[in-house]
Amino acid sequence: xxKTTQPNSMESNEEEPVHLPCNHSTISGTDYIHWYRxxxxxxxxxxxHGLTSNVNNRMASLAIAEDRKSSTLILHRAxxxxxxxxYCILDFGNEKLTFGTGxxxxxxx
Amino acid sequence: KxxxxxxxxxxIKTRGQQVTLSCSPISGHRSVSWYQQTPGQGLQxxxxxFSETQRNKGNFPGRFSGRQFSNSxxxxxxxxxxxGDSALYLCASRLAGGPSTDTQYFGPGTxxxxx
Numbered sequence: 678x679x680k681t682t683q684p685n686s687m688e689s690n691e692e693e694p695v696h697l698p699c700n701h702s703t704i705s706g707t708d709y710i711h712w713y714r715x716x717x718x719x720x721x722x723x724x725x726h727g728l729t730s731n732v733n734n735r736m737a738s739l740a741i742a743e744d745r746k747s748s749t750l751i752l753h754r755a756x757x758x759x760x761x762x763x764y765c766i767l768d769f770g771n772e773k774l775t776f777g778t779g780x781x782x783x784x785x786x
Numbered sequence: 787k788x789x790x791x792x793x794x795x796x797x798i799k800t801r802g803q804q805v806t807l808s809c810s811p812i813s814g815h816r817s818v819s820w821y822q823q824t825p826g827q828g829l830q831x832x833x834x835x836f837s838e839t840q841r842n843k844g845n846f847p848g849r850f851s852g853r854q855f856s857n858s859x860x861x862x863x864x865x866x867x868x869x870g871d872s873a874l875y876l877c878a879s880r881l882a883g884g885p886s887t888d889t890q891y892f893g894p895g896t897x898x899x900x901x
Contacts, residue, residue, distance in 0.1 A: 713892075720790075720876050720892030721829070764829075774819075774878075774890060776829035 681765045686781045689755050697750040697780055699765030704745050709768045712739065712750045714761040715779070721764065724750065760784045788813065790879050790893035798899045804865040807896045811858050811879030817841075818860040819890065820852060823874040832875075835860055836882075864898075872900045 682700040689695040701710065711726040725732055725739045727748075732739040738751040752759055762779040791810045799805050811818050819842075820832040831844040835854035852862045858879075864871055874897050878890040 711889075713890075718894075720878070720895050721890075722892065723889045726889070774821075774829075774831065776821075778828055 680775075681767060681777050683763070683765055683777060683780045685778065686783065688783045688785055689752075690785050691757060692754055695752040695755045695759070695782065697752075697763050697765075697782065698747065699749070700747045701765070701767055702746045704767055710739065710741060710745075710748050711766045711768050711774070712737070713764045713766065713774075713776075714759075715764070716758075716761045721776075724763070726768070755782075755784050757784050757786065790877055790891050792875075792877050792893040792896050794896060795894065796897045796899075798901060799867050800901050801867055801869060803867050804863065805867060805898060807862045807864075807875055807877075807898070809860045809862070809877030809879075809893060811860070811877075812891055815879035815881055815891070816858050817880045817882060817888075818854055818858065819878045819880075820860070820862050821876040821878065822846075823876060823895070824872075829876070832862070867900045869900050872898060874898075 709726050709728050712724040713721040714724050715721045725734050725737050727739045727741055740749045762781050764776050764779040766774050793808045817836045819834040821829050822832055823829045832846055833840055833852050834842040838854045849865045854860045874895040876892055876895045878892045880888045880890045
């Protein structure tokens with residue numbers, strides 16, 4: 678399975694944008710890039726996903742590098758409720774998500 | 787639409803016992819996956835069921851088993867419990883499985899403690 682690499686932790690001030698990076702240098706052409714987040718004492722929650730083009734939804738934006746070897750999750754205006762562990766995952770459609778260690782995001786009031 | 791529900795939410799067992807966890811997927815979802823989450827190993831995939839058939843399996847011993855019923859509800863069983871089985875067990879459902887545009891929706895998990 679293709680692997681992803683993320684920083685262990687990041688901090689951001691409240692109401693500022695947050696850019697969470699993910700490296701996936703061994704990604705294959707059919708792998709989708711998914712982002713999930715896990716708030717304390719909850720199961721993971723879907724954030725966004727994409728294949729080649731940049732994607733936007735109400736929660737976040739996903740910027741995918743042209744070579745697809747890296748991507749960045751963008752939270753446009755962080756709130757305290759965005760404090761969570763963010764997972765970048767490659768999904769090649771076999772229903773098995775391989776989670777890495779994720780990035781623990783701390784929001785500073 | 788109700789989310790994924792898991793019962794029980796908390797469970798305490800002793801070594802050697804067996805345990806059964808239950809998961810009810812979102813209505814209409816036919817794929818159910820199970821994950822184990824521990825502080826040391828993170829989130830690890832256990833297995834996935836679709837239309838009552840196991841389609842995919844992670845690297846766990848045979849003590850871990852599961853099944854899916856015709857209404858898509860799923861159960862996971864762990865026999866001969868070990869201390870290392872203490873973990874948060876998460877269930878996730880998705881509509882059909884296969885295409886990677888299909889999002890997985892996770893339940894709140896069952897916290898199992900083995901004494």
